[in-house]
Amino acid sequence: MSDTALAPAKGLLFEGAEWDFDKIRRAHDAIEEIALKELGLDVYPNQIEVITSEQMLDAYASVGLPLMYRHWSFGKRFAREDALYRHGLQGLAYEIVINSSPCISYIMEENSMAMQTLVIAHAAFGHNHFFKNNYLFRQWTDAEGILDYLTFARDFVSRCEEQQGVQAVEQVLDAAHALMTHGVHRYARRAKANLADERRRAEERRLHSERTYDDLWERVVPKRQAQDGDAEEVAKARAEIRRQLGLPEENLLYFLEKRAPRMEGWQRELVRIVRHISQYFYPQKQTRMMNEGCATFVHYEILNRLHERGLISDGAYLEAMHSHTNVVFQPEYDDRRYNGINPYALGFAMMQDIKRICTLPTEEDREWFPEIAGNGDPYGTLRDAWANYRDESFVLQYLSPRVMRQFRLFKVLDEATQDALVVDAIHDERGYRELRSALARHYDLARAEPDIQIADVDLSGDRRLILRHAAHDGVLLDEASCKAVLEHLSMLWRYAILLEEVDATTDKVLKTHEVAAHH
Amino acid sequence: MNVIDRRPNPKGKSLPNRQRFLERAKHEIKDAMTEALKRRKVGQNGSGEKVSIPSHRISEPVLRKASQGGKRDYVVPGNKEFVVGDRIKRPQGGGEGSGGKASPEDGGEQDSFEFVLTREEFLNLFFDDLELPDLVKTKINDQDSMQLVRAGYSVAGSPSALSVKRTLRNSFARRISLSRPTPREIAALEMQVKTALEADDAEAAEQSQLALEAALRKSRRVPYIDPVDVRYNRFERIPKPNTQAVMFCLMDVSGSMTEQMKDLAKRFFMLLHVFLTRRYKHVDIVFIRHTSSAQEVDEDTFFHSRETGGTIVSTALDEMMRVVRARYNPDNWNIYAAQASDGDNYTEDSDRCASLMAQQILPVSQYFAYIEVGAEATLRHGYPSAPTDLWRTYEGIAQAHQNFAMRKVADPSQIFPVFHELFSKQRERAA
Numbered sequence: 001m002s003d004t005a006l007a008p009a010k011g012l013l014f015e016g017a018e019w020d021f022d023k024i025r026r027a028h029d030a031i032e033e034i035a036l037k038e039l040g041l042d043v044y045p046n047q048i049e050v051i052t053s054e055q056m057l058d059a060y061a062s063v064g065l066p067l068m069y070r071h072w073s074f075g076k077r078f079a080r081e082d083a084l085y086r087h088g089l090q091g092l093a094y095e096i097v098i099n100s101s102p103c104i105s106y107i108m109e110e111n112s113m114a115m116q117t118l119v120i121a122h123a124a125f126g127h128n129h130f131f132k133n134n135y136l137f138r139q140w141t142d143a144e145g146i147l148d149y150l151t152f153a154r155d156f157v158s159r160c161e162e163q164q165g166v167q168a169v170e171q172v173l174d175a176a177h178a179l180m181t182h183g184v185h186r187y188a189r190r191a192k193a194n195l196a197d198e199r200r201r202a203e204e205r206r207l208h209s210e211r212t213y214d215d216l217w218e219r220v221v222p223k224r225q226a227q228d229g230d231a232e233e234v235a236k237a238r239a240e241i242r243r244q245l246g247l248p249e250e251n252l253l254y255f256l257e258k259r260a261p262r263m264e265g266w267q268r269e270l271v272r273i274v275r276h277i278s279q280y281f282y283p284q285k286q287t288r289m290m291n292e293g294c295a296t297f298v299h300y301e302i303l304n305r306l307h308e309r310g311l312i313s314d315g316a317y318l319e320a321m322h323s324h325t326n327v328v329f330q331p332e333y334d335d336r337r338y339n340g341i342n343p344y345a346l347g348f349a350m351m352q353d354i355k356r357i358c359t360l361p362t363e364e365d366r367e368w369f370p371e372i373a374g375n376g377d378p379y380g381t382l383r384d385a386w387a388n389y390r391d392e393s394f395v396l397q398y399l400s401p402r403v404m405r406q407f408r409l410f411k412v413l414d415e416a417t418q419d420a421l422v423v424d425a426i427h428d429e430r431g432y433r434e435l436r437s438a439l440a441r442h443y444d445l446a447r448a449e450p451d452i453q454i455a456d457v458d459l460s461g462d463r464r465l466i467l468r469h470a471a472h473d474g475v476l477l478d479e480a481s482c483k484a485v486l487e488h489l490s491m492l493w494r495y496a497i498l499l500e501e502v503d504a505t506t507d508k509v510l511k512t513h514e515v516a517a518h519h
Numbered sequence: 520m521n522v523i524d525r526r527p528n529p530k531g532k533s534l535p536n537r538q539r540f541l542e543r544a545k546h547e548i549k550d551a552m553t554e555a556l557k558r559r560k561v562g563q564n565g566s567g568e569k570v571s572i573p574s575h576r577i578s579e580p581v582l583r584k585a586s587q588g589g590k591r592d593y594v595v596p597g598n599k600e601f602v603v604g605d606r607i608k609r610p611q612g613g614g615e616g617s618g619g620k621a622s623p624e625d626g627g628e629q630d631s632f633e634f635v636l637t638r639e640e641f642l643n644l645f646f647d648d649l650e651l652p653d654l655v656k657t658k659i660n661d662q663d664s665m666q667l668v669r670a671g672y673s674v675a676g677s678p679s680a681l682s683v684k685r686t687l688r689n690s691f692a693r694r695i696s697l698s699r700p701t702p703r704e705i706a707a708l709e710m711q712v713k714t715a716l717e718a719d720d721a722e723a724a725e726q727s728q729l730a731l732e733a734a735l736r737k738s739r740r741v742p743y744i745d746p747v748d749v750r751y752n753r754f755e756r757i758p759k760p761n762t763q764a765v766m767f768c769l770m771d772v773s774g775s776m777t778e779q780m781k782d783l784a785k786r787f788f789m790l791l792h793v794f795l796t797r798r799y800k801h802v803d804i805v806f807i808r809h810t811s812s813a814q815e816v817d818e819d820t821f822f823h824s825r826e827t828g829g830t831i832v833s834t835a836l837d838e839m840m841r842v843v844r845a846r847y848n849p850d851n852w853n854i855y856a857a858q859a860s861d862g863d864n865y866t867e868d869s870d871r872c873a874s875l876m877a878q879q880i881l882p883v884s885q886y887f888a889y890i891e892v893g894a895e896a897t898l899r900h901g902y903p904s905a906p907t908d909l910w911r912t913y914e915g916i917a918q919a920h921q922n923f924a925m926r927k928v929a930d931p932s933q934i935f936p937v938f939h940e941l942f943s944k945q946r947e948r949a950a
Binding site: 102 | 524542
């Protein structure tokens with residue numbers, strides 16, 4: 001027994017399906033050797049945590065974060081995942097990985113040792129490298145601070161619940177969640193968050209508001225209406241107010257946190273917490289395809305090498321490859337299983353293709369990718385791509401005709417005025433560039449999500465908040481959900497709200513939504 | 520690298536979130552449950568209950584683009600025959616849409632939300648707004664209803680209530696304040712004596728010896744634990760009002776009851792049983808079944824034994840009153856009764872039933888519920904046949920007495936609504 005455990009036959013890292021901590025450590029070390037020395041990956045220190053399926057469901061429910069404040073929506077998510085899982089409609093992910101330092105990978109106890117190996121290569125090295133190196137993560141998220149910040153958030157929310165009541169807190173969180181997708185800064189750098197600073201700053205903000213509390217301000221007398229004559233003056237003054245308020249502002253949560261006239265300190269802090277969490281996930285949303293592609297590519301490379309060197313048995317290799325194949329399966333559009341383009345499949349295919357272009361380029365590749373074709377450094381090229389692109393720019397830069405042919409991509413145009421869809425471009429000479437830029441646009445979050453900004457607020461009058469949706473190609477907002485979100489918004493703003501949908505090119509108002517003042 | 524085994528971590532991390540979710544969706548879940556209950560069997564144990572609720576109260580709206588209208592394009596894999604310029608009929612429901620959408624969260628919300636309730640959650644919700652009406656007669660019992668409540672510490676008590684922590688704390692304080700030498704100090708003095716003796720320093724040895732003896736004397740005088748240190752946990756007996764209630768379950772098992780009717784009756788009583796045992800710790804349940812004669816039986820016999828015969832309803836009422844007189848003094852007990860029958864009775868017995876009810880049972884009962892189980896066939900098509908003897912008899916009683924309610928049940932799916940009606944908190948007493 002102990003002989004085989006210490007030195008598996010023929011230099012294998014492990015034998016059999018059962019895993020233990022020793023085998024995991026051995027596999028990790030062998031993978032690390034390949035990942036760092038041969039693929040040149042650069043990773044955060046790894047922390048691997050073994051969990052049960054129930055804990056995996058818990059992790060799902062709290063959007064994959066190890067700590068989270070309490071909210072019914074997480075309970076709802078848990079209930080749904082639980083129901084799907086119990087009825088066998090959906091398997092659980094083999095792993096969840098958290099962008100933190102150390103990088104925490106959760107692996108399930110049900111996995112076989114072959115799967116654990118795959119998962120470690122995938123999460124602890126693939127995702128980990130991507131988190132540490134991609135510019136969006138470097139710029140936007142603070143891997144060292146996130147766990148501390150979540151601790152702060154959880155404690156703050158539960159303290160608020162004690163002081164203000166669960167209902168009141170829930171109401172604010174509901175509203176903030178509804179605006180979460182529009183609670184990110186897309187362009188500026190936000191300050192790093194850490195627990196001690198956050199706590200100190202929360203305290204400072206509270207003290208400041210106490211010190212500067214001015215009862216008169218609360219019941220300020222409306223200003224005398226301007227005379228008709230100085231309309232220009234008025235317009236100028238309003239422009240100045242807009243400038244001072246930083247309008248237009250696309251981060252709705254940020255604006256509410258800073259400017260909402262009747263929110264209390266703790267409410268602002270709650271909005272801020274939701275905003276920070278939204279911001280934390282923003283890079284993940286923008287790089288999902290690349291991130292999964294990177295992890296899949298890394299596990300594929302590593303497992304092949306482990307197998308070539310006789311470190312894992314044929315059985316383990318085949319088991320891992322079976323799972324790999326399932327993951328990168330892309331159903332066609334007319335397949336019952338089709339649900340959009342599989343990010344694993346596209347990411348993996350593109351990265352395999354980049355490797356091929358670097359080592360065995362064709363004439364076509366030399367024409368399309370002169371700067372990388374045949375450069376003989378596939379891993380360096382990929383590392384550069386992983387570090388400096390997001391899904392949208394990655395597709396725009398690297399989607400090759402060969403991959404388009406492999407996926408047999410085609411583009412369909414859907415105009416509401418026409419009674420049929422029109423095939424606009426297919427995978428041929430004339431269509432490649434069109435397909436590529438169209439697909440890239442789909443990965444652009446700024447386009448996938450409606451472009452909504454706070455345009456104006458009438459501070460001297462009824463404090464009505466005016467939002468503007470710049471509708472591209474005449475695509476309006478979903479009526480029902482828009483109405484519900486505006487209700488939430490008015491809960492925080494407390495005054496009337498107007499949302500105008502205007503055509504992005506002509507500025508013509510297409511539709512308006514209004515909510516009366518909330519009392 | 521670090522491998523951590525998180526499996527032993529406490530379970531149910533998202534339980535509070537789940538409770539909040541259930542609380543929020545309570546109303547919808549109850550509606551859904553009433554639907555689901557129609558398909559459910561009584562006493563179905565183990566697995567949870569799958570419910571599906573409309574999602575508007577628990578929706579999480581976000582600002583998103585409409586799924587239709589305007590000009591849009593999709594990039595889709597798997598082209599087989601299309602060339603540029605081909606026209607495709609617009610698919611219904613936009614099934615083909617969302618070509619390259621970035622995340623699945625963008626997808627719309629489902630119209631209904633399906634999940635599984637555990638049996639515990641299910642029963643809690645089901646019995647949530649039910650109660651025994653008019654549970655008023657409270658009697659403070661001498662024995663059972665005294666409750667022990669912690670009330671600080673006392674200097675006297677039984678050894679089993681000794682508070683070791685408090686006692687040692689007092690002892691420690693006393694030892695410090697009276698400067699009792701510690702064992703270490705004594706050991707040090709002994710060492711001094713020994714070294715002095717070894718060094719042949721008689722004077723020093725004597726001094727040390729004196730100091731040692733003084734220390735030993737002191738440590739004898741100041742005991743380690745003194746009776747003044749001892750503290751006991753103190754408990755106070757708080758009288759707790761104890762509501763006593765008894766539920767009489769009267770079931771007709773006579774030959775006129777078909778198997779299906781008996782099944783309905785049993786289902787009703789099972790539900791009642793589960794309700795009472797879950798919600799009221801101190802409710803006695805008395806099972807009485809009757810044919811042409813009545814007897815008190817135990818739970819198992821009541822639900823499971825098969826026996827048939829003629830029908831004399833009044834025997835059950837007599838038996839109930841006998842038990843009341845023997846064991847449940849109406850001054851001290853809240854008395855409830857539920858009766859299930861197919862309504863058949865010897866015609867000459869009905870008057871006796873009515874007088875028993877009006878003069879003996881209802882005056883001492885808080886609430887009497889009668890359900891009449893009917894054959895499915897008679898009720899399914901059009902109106903039920905003429906009211907039964909018992910129904911007619913009881914109708915008169917129901918009009919005269921507020922604490923009497925009667926319902927008809929013809930189908931398993933009606934049991935739950937009827938049960939709810941009979942025991943809901945806002946029960947209309949006038950009905």
